[in-house]
Amino acid sequence: MRSETFDAVVIGARCAGASVAMLMAKQGMSVLCVDRDEAGTDTLSSHAMTRGAVMQLERWGVAQRLMAHDTPWIGRSTFHFGDEVIPVDLRPMNGVPGMMGTRRHITDRVLAEAAAEAGAELRYRCAFRDVLREGSGRVTGVILSDPLGRTYDVSAGLVVGADGLRSTVARRLGAPVTRQGINALTHIYAYVRGMPLADNHAFFAKGLSVGVLPTNGGQSCVIASVRPESFRGLRATMTETEALRHLASETNAELGVMMNDAEIVGVPKVFGGHVGRMHQAAGPGWALVGDAGYFRDPVTAHGMTDAFRDAEVLARAAASGTDQALSDFAAARDAVTKDIWTLTDRLAAFDMPVTEVRDLFLWLSAAMRDEQAWMQDRFSLKAIAA
Numbered sequence: 348m349r350s351e352t353f354d355a356v357v358i359g360a361r362c363a364g365a366s367v368a369m370l371m372a373k374q375g376m377s378v379l380c381v382d383r384d385e386a387g388t389d390t391l392s393s394h395a396m397t398r399g400a401v402m403q404l405e406r407w408g409v410a411q412r413l414m415a416h417d418t419p420w421i422g423r424s425t426f427h428f429g430d431e432v433i434p435v436d437l438r439p440m441n442g443v444p445g446m447m448g449t450r451r452h453i454t455d456r457v458l459a460e461a462a463a464e465a466g467a468e469l470r471y472r473c474a475f476r477d478v479l480r481e482g483s484g485r486v487t488g489v490i491l492s493d494p495l496g497r498t499y500d501v502s503a504g505l506v507v508g509a510d511g512l513r514s515t516v517a518r519r520l521g522a523p524v525t526r527q528g529i530n531a532l533t534h535i536y537a538y539v540r541g542m543p544l545a546d547n548h549a550f551f552a553k554g555l556s557v558g559v560l561p562t563n564g565g566q567s568c569v570i571a572s573v574r575p576e577s578f579r580g581l582r583a584t585m586t587e588t589e590a591l592r593h594l595a596s597e598t599n600a601e602l603g604v605m606m607n608d609a610e611i612v613g614v615p616k617v618f619g620g621h622v623g624r625m626h627q628a629a630g631p632g633w634a635l636v637g638d639a640g641y642f643r644d645p646v647t648a649h650g651m652t653d654a655f656r657d658a659e660v661l662a663r664a665a666a667s668g669t670d671q672a673l674s675d676f677a678a679a680r681d682a683v684t685k686d687i688w689t690l691t692d693r694l695a696a697f698d699m700p701v702t703e704v705r706d707l708f709l710w711l712s713a714a715m716r717d718e719q720a721w722m723q724d725r726f727s728l729k730a731i732a733a
């Protein structure tokens with residue numbers, strides 16, 4: 348049977364996996380990063396990247412590459428809490444002019460290319476099957492399968508699960524669930540041509556929100572979030588396209604008119620919802636990063652920021668090569684995500700008046716400022732050369 352050896356093997360080659368593979372390779376580690384998907388494919392996700400996420404991409408030299416794909420910089424976010432409108436100008440901060448909304452098939456591909464340039468080996472249509480362990484229980488590698496279903500072993504000092512929300516790696520590891528949320532929303536989104544709104548907008552009504560994010564090719568990503576039972580009720584009588592237009596006009600009458608005049612490209616995509624879940628992030632010979640380790644409702648649009656932040660903390664721990672460094676990575680993730688976890692789960696109930704939604708977003712804004720300061724402090728002294 349075929350067998351290979353690497354310092355680290357990463358399962359999943361999107362925003363968490365490609366980032367951590369790139370950063371480990373830049374530190375001289377031999378890295379194999381695999382994904383069962385084809386290269387450059389899209390995934391079920393909107394793609395608002397907060398300032399913290401863009402800060403990481405800037406530092407890694409990746410933001411500039413995304414701009415080359417006709418990605419607009421977003422200099423202002425406007426929040427519409429019922430009739431109360433709060434515009435937030437995103438002044439340049441931490442070297443970042445604003446936020447970005449690059450589509451995922453571009454971001455994930457550019458990150459994977461950067462990982463390959465850094466020296467990581469990328470392998471697509473390659474599926475993770477199981478972990479290998481030594482007698483003590485320590486993880487020592489993985490069993491993978493090729494596109495024909497033939498399995499082979501890969502030995503590695505570190506196995507990283509970056510395989511998303513329904514992580515098989517976490518399951519095979521038996522990684523303990525350390526936190527479980529209560530609430531989950533349904534999200535429906537589509538790409539829209541002809542939206543007259545510039546910059547990022549978020550509209551809120553009781554039990555509803557709609558985000559409008561400028562993205563590549565002059566289109567906007569319009570995403571509506573609603574309680575699952577309400578969405579099921581709508582779908583009993585409406586198509587996805589009708590439901591998205593309906594949710595827009597229920598959230599804000601003017602937005603409804605804009606959506607009716609605009610062209611929805613293709614059929615909207617639906618994420619039914621999933622309650623938040625946190626796994627223990629590391630153990631002997633293994634770590635989890637991105638949604639595999641930590642998922643909360645997408646209503647706060649923070650998953651990519653989590654992935655980029657934790658990828659760097661994990662890559663540094665991996666390079667130091669000790670179990671203690673991996674435990675420190677796990678503890679750091681739990682500490683830095685505490686507030687955003689709590690407020691996201693509360694928000695995902697969508698049972699509160701719009702004034703409380705506003706207060707939760709003000710809390711989110713403060714928590715994100717703290718998170719950026721934490722990243723600046725932690726990463727700036729030992730920045731990994733781009």
Ligand SMILES: Cc1cc2nc3c(=O)[nH]c(=O)nc-3n(C[C@H](O)[C@H](O)[C@H](O)COP(=O)(O)OP(=O)(O)OC[C@H]3O[C@@H](n4cnc5c(N)ncnc54)[C@H](O)[C@@H]3O)c2cc1C
Pocket residue numbers: 358359360361362363364381382383384390391392393394395396397473474475476509510511512514515534618636637638639645648649650651652654
């Ligand atoms: C509707 C929706 C809207 C969202 N909007 C935003 C937003 O606006 N901003 C934001 O920051 N976040 C958003 N998110 C969250 C964001 O999508 C995730 O946090 C992010 O995709 C996590 O990245 P990841 O690399 O951990 O996992 P993923 O992107 O899920 O990638 C996991 C990869 O692992 C691969 N894989 C899985 N199993 C195996 C296996 N057995 N073998 C090999 N490969 C495997 C998959 O093929 C996949 O490519 C949204 C999510 C949803 C659902």
